[in-house]
Amino acid sequence: MKNNVDALTLNIFRKLNMVKIRGAAMAILLGFSMSATASAQTITPLYGASLGMYYGGVVSQVNSATVPGFVVTAACSPNLSLEMEVWRDTGSSVVETGSYNAGSSTCDGPIALATLFNTSSEGYTTVVTATLSGGNVLTLAAWQVGPDGSIVPLGTPAVAGGDVNAFDLTAIGAASGPGFSMVVTSAVLYSNGANVRQLTTWNVPANGNITQLHSSGPSSSYCGTAIAHLNATQAVTADTLCPSGDLEVTAWAIDSAGHVTQKGVVSAGYAFGAVMAPYFQLSTPGVITGSVTESDDLEFITWGVSSTGEVTRNASLNKGTTTTPPTITYIPGTTLTFADVLGGNDALDGMVFEQPGSSIEEIADYHTSWQYGPQGAAPVSSNRVVTLSINGNECESGACPLELEVWAYAD
Secondary structure, three states, X not given: OOOOHHHHHOOOOOOOOOOOOOXXXXXXXXXXXXXXXXXXXXXXXXXXXXXXXXXXXXXXXXXXXOEEEEEEEEEEOOOOOEEEEEEEEOOOOEEEEEEEEOOOOOOOOOEEEEEOOOOOOOOOEEEXXXXXXXXXXXXXXXXXXXXXXXXXXXXXXXXXXXXXXXXXXXXXXXXXXXXXXEEEEEEEEEEOOEEEEEEEEEEOOOOOOOEEEEEOOOEEOEEEEEEEEEEOOEEEEEEEEOOOOEEEEEEEEEOOOOOEEEEEEEEEEEOEEEEEEEEOOOOOOEEEEEEEOOOOEEEEEEEEEOOOOOEEEEEEEEXXXXXXXXXXXXXXXXXEEEEEEEEHHHEEEEEEEEOOOOOOEEEXXXXXXXXXXXXXXXXXXXXXXXXXXXEOOOOEOOEEEEEEEEEEEEO
């Protein structure tokens, strides 16, 4: 079934338990005042920018390792145009440095966005969008981000076959051959009366002319999908089974030619709107998922993946009642997890997690007064992330204002 963009404005505000940030401790011993400051990690919103009225959007890093300070947003405008914008965190504000309007009928519903880690010595980076256009037709397009923050279309887009209902996209790293990089789509297609999930690899060469490589066999029955990369040869999907709504986490091996092989699979309970991001707090490569349970609780689960593709459920954290899935990313300098969630008093929360042992622990929290719904989050520099949120209070005909915010982590 096709996503209904009007649903973005409905039922997105429910309360979460508010958790206070850890503070400092004062000890007095033997009549002497000794100030002992405990660990006081903080996550703080600094400043932001408004994008205007859109049906929805996503945000991705440019390449925080080599081009820190920039992120890219992709949004679907009221005239169904895909609008790309690049933003720079100057240290005192976030400013638009470049934009491109792809024209009407280029964006008809959800968007996925991935950055290739192919930044050239001159500072040029490729990003790839996946959008629905002309109904349920999935289109992949490449874009070049310049060192000054400009953005232009690159090469010839590719069109995926099939009637696509839901999808996600990730970069998988460089493969064999000069100028050869891959992205992987995980898509739920309507085929022979069932919703099937299928992974496809795509070649994104330096000229941006995207071509299809290989696909996995279709598997049924699925309602939703999310995908994240682990390294240059492994990816993980978090899929929603139909009709149960249960979560299924699957590891995939992807070779240098783009062949896709299914590996380990682990199932969990009901999970509405599952999202996923790489996770760095385990001894093996891993991912973290966030979703809404059957009892309307917000749940985070970490998963480890071995080099052979065995998936292990590791730890979970329940953060109270909500109806809106979170967005998740990581803080590059510490590799801690950052989550943007709908929190107490129907307002947005920023949270930071770590996993020192067998459990996930929240180490920092900031409770805003903004009644926004999470849309996306991405790293922007060593200790900063950027969130994209939707203001559900000021929607018109299904389109709502999108808000960009820079957050800083300190310990």
